[in-house]
Amino acid sequence: MDANTRFDLTGKVIVVTGGNGLLGSAYCQALAEHGAHVVVADLPGAHPQQAAKELSQRTGRPALGLSCDVAVEADVVALFEQALKEFGRVDGVMNNAAATGEHLMRQGAVFSPFEDYPLAVWEAVLRVNLTGVFLVAREGGKALLKSGGGSMVNVSSTYGVVGPDHRIYEGMKFASFPGYSASKAGVHGLTRWLATYWGDKGIRVNTLVPGGVENQHDPEFVKRYAQRTPLRRMARREDMVGMVVYLMSDAAAYATGQQYFVDGGWTAV
Numbered sequence: 001m002d003a004n005t006r007f008d009l010t011g012k013v014i015v016v017t018g019g020n021g022l023l024g025s026a027y028c029q030a031l032a033e034h035g036a037h038v039v040v041a042d043l044p045g046a047h048p049q050q051a052a053k054e055l056s057q058r059t060g061r062p063a064l065g066l067s068c069d070v071a072v073e074a075d076v077v078a079l080f081e082q083a084l085k086e087f088g089r090v091d092g093v094m095n096n097a098a099a100t101g102e103h104l105m106r107q108g109a110v111f112s113p114f115e116d117y118p119l120a121v122w123e124a125v126l127r128v129n130l131t132g133v134f135l136v137a138r139e140g141g142k143a144l145l146k147s148g149g150g151s152m153v154n155v156s157s158t159y160g161v162v163g164p165d166h167r168i169y170e171g172m173k174f175a176s177f178p179g180y181s182a183s184k185a186g187v188h189g190l191t192r193w194l195a196t197y198w199g200d201k202g203i204r205v206n207t208l209v210p211g212g213v214e215n216q217h218d219p220e221f222v223k224r225y226a227q228r229t230p231l232r233r234m235a236r237r238e239d240m241v242g243m244v245v246y247l248m249s250d251a252a253a254y255a256t257g258q259q260y261f262v263d264g265g266w267t268a269v
C-alpha cells in the first residue's frame with residue numbers, strides 16, 4: 001500500500017459526536033474530504049441533519065445527520081443502530097461531544113468558586129463529558145465489533161493532563177472548571193482500558209488531546225494564552241484535523257492506547 005493510500009478513508013463510515021461544533025464540524029469536513037461517509041451526531045438544537053446535508057453537498061460524499069444527546073442511553077443506542085442501518089457498517093467513532101465552557105457559560109454556576117461548587121453542576125458536566133463518552137464507547141464499540149474492527153478516538157484536553165494556569169483567566173467572563181478537568185482525565189483512563197480490552201478484536205482506541213482553539217475569545221486572553229504556549233499562538237480548528245484523519249486511517253494501524261497531543265507545546269512547558 002503506498003503512503004497516500006494508507007491515509008485514504010474512502011468508504012469508511014465514521015460517526016462524529018458533537019459533529020456540528022467548532023471542532024466537530026472541521027473533523028466531519030476533513031473526514032469526508034478524505035473519502036469517509038460521515039454520520040454527524042449532535043443535539044437537536046445543533047441541527048445535525050442540516051449540517052450533514054450541507055456536508056454532502058460540499059464534498060459529494062454521503063453523510064447522515066442524527067440527533068443524539070450522548071448523556072441519554074437510548075439516544076446513543078439509536079445513533080449506532082441508525083448508522084448501521086443506513087451504511088451497513090461503522091469503521092470509526094469520533095467520541096468528541098462535550099459540555100464545553102462555551103455552552104455552559106449560559107449557566108453561570110459552572111464557573112462558581114470551587115469552595116461553593118454546586119454538586120448538580122459537577123454531576124451535569126460529568127454526565128455528558130464522562131458518562132456520555134462511556135455510552136458512545138460502549139455502543140460505538142459494539143458497532144465496530146460487528147464491522148470487524150476499526151478506530152475509536154476519545155477527545156480529552158490539555159486540562160485532562162495538566163492543571164490550568166488560572167492566571168490567564170483573571171478578569172475574564174469565563175474560566176476553567178473542575179468537572180471539565182476531572183472528566184477529561186477520566187477519558188485517558190477509559191481509552192487505555194478499552195485499548196487493552198479490544199486489542200485482540202481489531203479495535204484501536206486513542207485519545208486526542210487538543211490545546212485551546214481560538215474562537216472569538218477576549219483578545220487579552222488570546223495574548224496571555226499565546227505567551228504561555230511555545231508556538232506562541234492558540235490553535236486553529238484546522239490544526240486538529242490531520243491527527244484525526246491519521247488516527248482514523250490505516251496509517252495508524254499499529255497505534256493504540258496512546259495520547260496524541262496537538263497543543264502547540266503547552267504541556268511541554
Ligand SMILES: NC(=O)c1ccc[n+]([C@@H]2O[C@H](COP(=O)([O-])OP(=O)(O)OC[C@H]3O[C@@H](n4cnc5c(N)ncnc54)[C@H](O)[C@@H]3O)[C@@H](O)[C@H]2O)c1
Binds near residue numbers: 021098
Ligand atoms: N475548543 C477548544 O479549545 C478545545 C480544547 C481542548 C479540547 N476540546 C474538546 O474538543 C471537543 C469539541 O469541542 P469544541 O471546541 O468543538 O466545542 P463546541 O462547544 O463548539 O462543540 C461541542 C459540540 O458538542 C455538542 N454537545 C454538547 N453536549 C452534547 C450532548 N449532551 N450530546 C451530544 N452533543 C453534545 C454541542 O452541541 C457541540 O456541537 C470537546 O470534547 C472539547 O472538550 C476543545
